[in-house]
Amino acid sequence: MKFIHLTDTHLGRKDGNLDERKKDYFNSFKQVIDYAIENKINFILHTGDLFDKARPSIKTLVFTVKQLERLKRKKIPVFLVPGSHDVGVGETVVTLLHELNLIKNLSEKKYYRNEENKIILDGELFEGIFLCGVLGKRSNIEEIYKRLKPSEKGDYRIFAFHHIVSDVNEKFSDIPTSLLPKNFDYYAGGHWHGFFKTNYDKGIIVYPGSTEYNDLREIEKDEAKFFCVVDTETNAVEKIKLKTRKHIVKEIDCDGLDAKDVADKCINEIGEAIPNAVLIIKLKGILTKGTKAEIDRNKILNWTRDKGFLTTRIYIGNLENPGKPSVGRDKKTPKEIEREYLENQKYEKNEIKLARDMISLLGDVSGKESEAAKDNAIEQIKGVLIENKKN
Numbered sequence: 206m207k208f209i210h211l212t213d214t215h216l217g218r219k220d221g222n223l224d225e226r227k228k229d230y231f232n233s234f235k236q237v238i239d240y241a242i243e244n245k246i247n248f249i250l251h252t253g254d255l256f257d258k259a260r261p262s263i264k265t266l267v268f269t270v271k272q273l274e275r276l277k278r279k280k281i282p283v284f285l286v287p288g289s290h291d292v293g294v295g296e297t298v299v300t301l302l303h304e305l306n307l308i309k310n311l312s313e314k315k316y317y318r319n320e321e322n323k324i325i326l327d328g329e330l331f332e333g334i335f336l337c338g339v340l341g342k343r344s345n346i347e348e349i350y351k352r353l354k355p356s357e358k359g360d361y362r363i364f365a366f367h368h369i370v371s372d373v374n375e376k377f378s379d380i381p382t383s384l385l386p387k388n389f390d391y392y393a394g395g396h397w398h399g400f401f402k403t404n405y406d407k408g409i410i411v412y413p414g415s416t417e418y419n420d421l422r423e424i425e426k427d428e429a430k431f432f433c434v435v436d437t438e439t440n441a442v443e444k445i446k447l448k449t450r451k452h453i454v455k456e457i458d459c460d461g462l463d464a465k466d467v468a469d470k471c472i473n474e475i476g477e478a479i480p481n482a483v484l485i486i487k488l489k490g491i492l493t494k495g496t497k498a499e500i501d502r503n504k505i506l507n508w509t510r511d512k513g514f515l516t517t518r519i520y521i522g523n524l525e526n527p528g529k530p531s532v533g534r535d536k537k538t539p540k541e542i543e544r545e546y547l548e549n550q551k552y553e554k555n556e557i558k559l560a561r562d563m564i565s566l567l568g569d570v571s572g573k574e575s576e577a578a579k580d581n582a583i584e585q586i587k588g589v590l591i592e593n594k595k596n
């Protein structure tokens with residue numbers, strides 16, 4: 206049997222408020238659906254962040270429902286665990302899609318039970334393949350993993366989750382890899398936006414990565430975007446490359462320049478235009494005259510627009526004004542700085558944990574257009590507070 210594993214499609218996201226960028230996310234999703242139908246794939250597994258926010262727009266919903274209906278007509282089931290962006294307080298659109306039989310949400314009540322101190326994952330058995338999973342909430346997540354007790358069913362066993370394990374990235378990890386339950390063939394990961402694959406227990410952990418470029422970090426890595434096709438007979442994983450919009454990063458060294466000359470230097474160095482590409486300009490160095498505020502951004506933006514770039518973003522984080530020697534940056538991670546700060550404030554352990562959960566949620570939505578960010582943050586923080594009250 207063959208299945209598709211995709212993740213982090215963030216439907217409804219609209220970088221820089223551009224309709225073209227919203228369509229790009231739709232386009233990636235449609236490529237996967239087309240592939241599934243053309244290649245008669247047996248089922249699809251999505252590991253979260255189907256939508257960019259828990260309450261997507263009607264337009265986003267119409268697109269998604271239409272695509273899922275294409276699969277339903279071909280009898281290709283879609284299994285899903287909601288991601289951090291899909292979960293709000295109580296029921297979300299993912300519940301609606303589940304009720305309409307367009308997806309099977311593996312975090313719905315019918316797929317698990319609480320028994321004494323254990324969470325029994327009854328999951329779903331689909332033609333001999335067992336699927337179960339954990340949704341992408343953040344609070345108390347280590348405790349939840351410790352209590353998991355998956356059913357022993359199935360000839361081929363899949364565990365779906367929306368968390369970063371320490372093998373992927375120590376700094377950004379939600380859980381140590383060793384907390385993943387044992388005895389699965391395929392550990393389907395979401396939340397990490399790049400491709401990652403490793404062995405674990407008798408199976409493999411796979412993160413296909415997001416289907417579009419969500420932030421600067423992803424763009425700078427300059428890695429392609431993928432979904433995976435998995436053969437359950439051999440456990441072989443095929444990476445299928447998505448056709449995505451070109452993103453170009455140009456780093457411009459402005460060391461020793463007068464602020465008024467920065468625009469011309471950018472224009473000279475960008476060189477050849479790539480029509481419809483997203484252009485990222487990163488300025489660096491120390492100016493000798495003028496300040497960052499005096500850089501003629503409009504001159505740069507007008508020029509790139511005339512050249513046919515879809516949009517241009519200018520980052521000045523690594524550029525410094527005259528007379529300001531660069532301060533040796535603290536080597537600590539943001540998480541370490543957070544913890545130290547909170548500990549120094551003499552908060553209780555559980556208060557620190559709550560605060561860090563909240564900070565993590567807020568961080569997750571930073572860099573998004575304000576409305577989506579607000580919606581998401583408020584929804585998720587409400588969830589954490591309600592849970593904290595329960596505990």
Ligand SMILES: [Mn+2]
Nearest residue numbers: 213254288396
């Ligand atoms: Mn995501």
